[in-house]
Amino acid sequence: xxxxxxxxxxxxxxxxxxxxxxxxxxxxxxxxxxxxxxxxxxxxxxxxxxxxxxxxxxxxxxxxxxxxxxxxxxxxxxxxxxxxxxxxxxxxxxxxxxxxxxxxxxxxxxxxxxxxxxxxxxxxxxxxxxxxxxxxxxxxxxxxxxxxxxxxxxxxxxxxxxxxxxxxxxxxxxxxxxxxxxxxxxxxxxxxxxxxxxxxxxxxxxxxxxxxxxxxxxxxxxxxxxxxxxxxxxxxxxxxxxxxxxxxxxxxxxxxxxxxxxxxxxxxxxxxxxxxxxxxxxxxxxxxxxxxxxxxxxxxxxxxxxxxxxxxxxxxxxxxxxxxxxxxxxxxxxxxxxxxxxxxxxxxxxxxxxxxxxxxxxxxxxxxxxxxxxxxxxxxxxxxxxxxxxxxxxxxxxxxxxxxxxxxxxxxxxxxxxxxxxxxxxxxxxxxxxxxxxxxxxxxxxxxxxxxxxxxxxxxxxxxxxxxxxxxxxxxxxxxxxxxxxxxxxxxxxxxxxxxxxxxxxxxxxxxxxxxxxxxxxxxxxxxxxxxxxxxxxxxxxxxxxxxxxxxxxxxxxxxxxxxxxxxxxxxxxxxxxxxxxxxxxxxxxxxxxxxxxxxxxxxxxxxxxxxxxxxxxxxxxxxxxxxxxxxxxxxxxxxxxx
Numbered sequence: 001x002x003x004x005x006x007x008x009x010x011x012x013x014x015x016x017x018x019x020x021x022x023x024x025x026x027x028x029x030x031x032x033x034x035x036x037x038x039x040x041x042x043x044x045x046x047x048x049x050x051x052x053x054x055x056x057x058x059x060x061x062x063x064x065x066x067x068x069x070x071x072x073x074x075x076x077x078x079x080x081x082x083x084x085x086x087x088x089x090x091x092x093x094x095x096x097x098x099x100x101x102x103x104x105x106x107x108x109x110x111x112x113x114x115x116x117x118x119x120x121x122x123x124x125x126x127x128x129x130x131x132x133x134x135x136x137x138x139x140x141x142x143x144x145x146x147x148x149x150x151x152x153x154x155x156x157x158x159x160x161x162x163x164x165x166x167x168x169x170x171x172x173x174x175x176x177x178x179x180x181x182x183x184x185x186x187x188x189x190x191x192x193x194x195x196x197x198x199x200x201x202x203x204x205x206x207x208x209x210x211x212x213x214x215x216x217x218x219x220x221x222x223x224x225x226x227x228x229x230x231x232x233x234x235x236x237x238x239x240x241x242x243x244x245x246x247x248x249x250x251x252x253x254x255x256x257x258x259x260x261x262x263x264x265x266x267x268x269x270x271x272x273x274x275x276x277x278x279x280x281x282x283x284x285x286x287x288x289x290x291x292x293x294x295x296x297x298x299x300x301x302x303x304x305x306x307x308x309x310x311x312x313x314x315x316x317x318x319x320x321x322x323x324x325x326x327x328x329x330x331x332x333x334x335x336x337x338x339x340x341x342x343x344x345x346x347x348x349x350x351x352x353x354x355x356x357x358x359x360x361x362x363x364x365x366x367x368x369x370x371x372x373x374x375x376x377x378x379x380x381x382x383x384x385x386x387x388x389x390x391x392x393x394x395x396x397x398x399x400x401x402x403x404x405x406x407x408x409x410x411x412x413x414x415x416x417x418x419x420x421x422x423x424x425x426x427x428x429x430x431x432x433x434x435x436x437x438x439x440x441x442x443x444x445x446x447x448x449x450x451x452x453x454x455x456x457x458x459x460x461x462x463x464x465x466x467x468x469x470x471x472x473x474x475x476x477x478x479x480x481x482x483x484x485x486x487x488x489x490x491x492x493x494x495x496x497x498x499x500x501x502x503x504x505x506x507x508x509x510x511x512x513x514x515x516x517x518x519x520x521x522x523x524x525x526x527x528x529x530x531x532x533x534x535x536x537x538x539x540x541x542x543x544x545x546x547x548x549x550x551x552x553x554x555x556x557x558x559x560x561x562x563x564x565x566x567x568x569x570x571x572x573x574x575x576x577x578x579x580x581x582x583x584x585x586x587x588x589x590x591x592x593x594x595x596x597x598x599x600x601x602x603x604x605x606x607x608x609x610x611x612x613x614x615x616x617x618x619x620x621x622x623x624x625x626x627x628x629x630x631x632x633x634x635x636x637x638x639x640x641x642x643x
Contacts, residue, residue: 007045007142009035010071011135012089014082017499018055021202021615025051026255027077027106027131029184034132036189037182041139049190058085062092070097073142075135078106080390083413087120094122101148103138105131107220108413112391113158113166124148126158129172129223130210132181174224178210178232185240192247199247202615203624204282205255206240208232208268212257214291216318217328217394218357218387221257231264238271245279248568251624254287260297261290269300273307280567284310286623291316292334293341305348308638312623313345315354315379320371323362323422327402329394342378347592351626353381353443358431359417360387361395361402365427369463372438376462380451383443383622384435389415410493429492436491437466439498444622445629446505446515448545449587453538456590457531457598465523472522480514499618502625506617507551512543534581534598541583545630547613548572563611566636570611574630579603584632608636 011031015023028049036042048071052061065074074093076086090102105127109116113126125148127134137154149162156172175181184190194200211229212221219225244252252272259265269285276282285304290297304311315338318328325331345352354375358368375382389396389406396415399406403421408414419425441447442462454460470488473481483504490497505511519539527535550558561572582600590598613628 007041007073007139008069008071009045009047009073009075009139010050010065011047011075011077012050012052012061012065012086013077014052014054014056014061014085016054016079016081017202017618017621018053018496019202019615019618022051022053022200024201024203024205025049025077025190026184026205026207029190030132030181031075031077031105031135033182033184033187033189035136035139036187038136038140040143041136044143045139054081058088061085062089065089066092066096070100072097073101073103073139075103075105078104078109080108080388080409080414081412083108084411087123090120090122101125101138101142103127103135105134107223108391110223110392113168117158117160117166124159125151127156128158128168129156130175132175134172174210174227174230176230178207178230179236183236183240185243186236192243199244199249202621203251203253203286204244204249205253206237207255208237208259208265209256209262214258214333215329215394217398218318218360218390220390220392223392224257229258229262231262234264234267234271237268238275241272241275241282242279245275245281248279248281250282250569251284251286251627252282253623254285256287258290259287260300261292261294263296266296266300266303269303269309273303273309276309280569283569284627286311287314288316289314298344301345301348301350305350310351310627312381312626313350313352315342315352315375317354317375318357319360319363319368320356320374321360321363321367324360324367325362327361327395339378343593346378349588349592351381352379353383353622354379356382356384357387358384358435359420359423359428361404361420362422364422365431368431369434373461373463376442376451377455380442380448380455380462381445381622382438382462384438386432386435387417389417432492433470433488434463434467436488436498436501437470440487440501440505441466441469444498444502444506445626446502446546447539447542448626448629449583450535450539450542452587452590453531453535456593457535458527460523460526468522469518472518476518476521478514478517480508480510480517483508483511484514503549503551503618504553506546506613506625507549508554509556510554512546515543531598534586537579537581538583538587541579544574544577545607547617547625547628547630548574548609548611549613549617549628561609564608566608571636572609572611574607574609577605577607579605584635606633607631608633 011028013025013028032047032049035047050065070093078086093100101124102122103125104116104123109126110128116123116126134156141151148159151159152169155170158166158168161167192199209229209231210222211224211227215226317338319325405418406415407418409416419428451462473484484501487497487501561574564571564573580602582603586598586600607630609630610628616624
């Protein structure tokens, strides 16, 4: 190999969503920052990041990667949705540069070297754990003149010896001092702005810690399940927050498994609030909250409420079935004592959503629907995900024991479960259809406030309403239902269908007309007469507060609304909206269960819509979509930390 020129390294990452704004390449940024912290590597190597969107196809990626001289080392951050594409790019790379190295890292390939090498013989190295210092050592090996077949001194990898035998080196200890990894933001390893100087990503991704003390059967979070939590320093995190604030970043999304479990998590929230007081940003924090809610969690939540720092507080229940909890290894987790917490969040008027998994061994159709409706009596935004088999998880290891029958995806490398001992294929298809409507209508907040009215003022269940909508769209002659009928069918094999349905329902005039007709024909006859008019108005308010968004297929011009700036953020304002009932106040009273006095007269409100919804709608990223919903002036100012 020619080793006289500078080493050229390209780290490749691809997000899952296809949106106008990029997803931040955090993993690639860590790798680049860590490698360049080594004097020898920094003196002799040039490292770049290629960050692709979820919708980018292979030809486009190949053209961008290989338009000029190919790199010497091509390193991929591999996940289930890009495993096949990156394997194909590795094959192309070896055609252009047979002597180059291909490195695969990430949870989808860790400890899966035999299969990875068999499917993609062009791959030279598989990283089996945290990759930051592994990549640094691999680049040092290149600079020292070693071949990809003589890497046995580097811990935490798999490679093939000269004779083709797969060699797996000793595991590398997890990084104990996380500050040893240079910040990809503070070092400039990740470019934060576009050509016009604007923050280029949908949200800012951060880690405050790594590790998870639990060992759930479906999860392999960062390869660190069942392990001690290690944290970054407060000083470093504060500096990163200040940098994002200067770029007017609205939402910080933490890649932590259990935020709110450590005392330093309170410090992070305090620093985030302090930074917002100085710069006006960030405005929201999204994360995977601690599964077991301790007094620390309640303290953090109270602080966030008092200061107007927004978040969606998660009830990561996954199932309410005792049999399924056993197979998940979650039976003894206090997370399942959830109803008091849900009542408390409602009483505090705080946004909350819950997570369920469909298809776990031990779950049945009956137990799932019973659990869903029990949960929806407290939380309407329920994110329900079908169980996939992931590498290195207990469900994958016990596939035969549970009678699991699965199939690989068309465009990804996930194993989709078809059936198991407590779920037939017919039952699976039935609930998968129901999941379409739960994700679109409830999780992604196409309807929001009316769920509270339905649960408090009627005998209807959320599943009954959603299954009724499914049946109605199948039998109606309403032309506006046709895109949804099509999306239901496509959703069986493509997640894109969910985003298409959400963007249609939130932005197309025909969808609004269709929803109004469905409500009048299918739901209103079931409502108690004494509350029907109020529920009609809550439903209308839900449609009025959809994001101010122009669907690309709509021929109706978007209503022109004046714009205002509130603490550096742009909002559209719809003024003097007349309501037959004081819906915001009534919904707040119903939600907090401070009596059911629903008598109210007409009111007039101004509604504020955060600008930029087109950058998020279609992603089915429900945590972000809710920040673009219309709100009253009081709600808008509260979200800015202003009374």
